[in-house]
Amino acid sequence: MLLVCLGIRRGELMALTWADVDFDRKLVNINKSTVKVKRDKTVTKDPKSEAGRRVIEAPDVLIDFLRREKVEYFKRRLQQGKDYHDNDLIICQYNGKPFSVDWYSTKFKRLLQDNGMRVIRLHDLRHSHATYSLKMGVNAKALQKRMGHSTFSTTMDTYSHVLDDMGREAAETLNTGLQSIVSNVI
Numbered sequence: 001m002l003l004v005c006l007g008i009r010r011g012e013l014m015a016l017t018w019a020d021v022d023f024d025r026k027l028v029n030i031n032k033s034t035v036k037v038k039r040d041k042t043v044t045k046d047p048k049s050e051a052g053r054r055v056i057e058a059p060d061v062l063i064d065f066l067r068r069e070k071v072e073y074f075k076r077r078l079q080q081g082k083d084y085h086d087n088d089l090i091i092c093q094y095n096g097k098p099f100s101v102d103w104y105s106t107k108f109k110r111l112l113q114d115n116g117m118r119v120i121r122l123h124d125l126r127h128s129h130a131t132y133s134l135k136m137g138v139n140a141k142a143l144q145k146r147m148g149h150s151t152f153s154t155t156m157d158t159y160s161h162v163l164d165d166m167g168r169e170a171a172e173t174l175n176t177g178l179q180s181i182v183s184n185v186i
Contacts (some may be wrong), residue, residue, distance in 0.1 A: 002028075002090070003122070005062040007129030007147055010122055011035050012052075014101050015044050017088040018070060026063050028056045030148065036101050051150040066090070130159050 002013055011033035020029040031053050034044045047053045058066075069090070076094060077084045085096035092098055099107075108122045126147075133143050144155040 001062060001065050003125035004129055005059055006030075006056050007126050007133070007143075008056070009033065009126060009148070010101060010105065012047075012148075014042075014089075014091055014099065014104060016090045018073065018090060019088055021058075021066055021090075023063060023067065026058045026060070028058050030054050030056060034098070034101055040100070042098070042101060047148065049148075049150045051145075052148040054145060054148050056146050127158075130155070134159055 002008065002016065003010075006028060008016075008030055012030050014034040015032040016028070016030075020031065021027075022029070031047070032044050033047055033052070034042050036042050073090075077086060077096070080095055083095060087096055087098060089096070089098055091104065105122045109119055112119045130143060130147060133146070134140065140155060141152060143159075144152050147155060149155045
């Protein structure tokens with residue numbers, strides 16, 4: 001849900017904490033990333049670039065989902081008591097310990113397979129977010145900020161194929177609007 005609604009990277013997802021979510025203002029603060037440094041070791045670090053540090057406006061459907069998930073988070077903390085590893089992580093094991101980044105990708109693949117869906121990479125949800133955002137008319141410059149790209153060209157080079165499709169849609173929309181004007185003039 002977070003990947004689809006925000007278009008964040010896998011490492012950003014794994015580092016996301018409840019403190020990063022402003023429920024009242026419907027904002028999610030992306031300010032760190034979890035990366036694999038050795039076979040079984042991960043670290044949480046700052047984003048690679050200043051553009052990677054960003055605040056993303058979240059849709060209501062995500063905020064509602066996160067409110068429900070936070071209730072479950074508090075329930076788990078209460079049930080586990082002193083055995084709960086409170087790292088404030090949104091994505092974590094039942095006892096609060098972080099998942100490995102690779103484990104979460106494997107879990108996603110298994111979810112798709114178990115439900116008879118085409119297997120895609122977890123990172124492909126980021127691309128889906130960008131593609132559908134452009135198709136739904138999200139401003140490309142605003143999308144650059146959401147995606148955490150340092151340059152506009154990175155966003156456009158990666159997702160320009162969507163704009164090609166949108167060109168035909170724009171022409172058809174204009175055609176519909178202009179037909180009534182032209183028919184009144186002719």
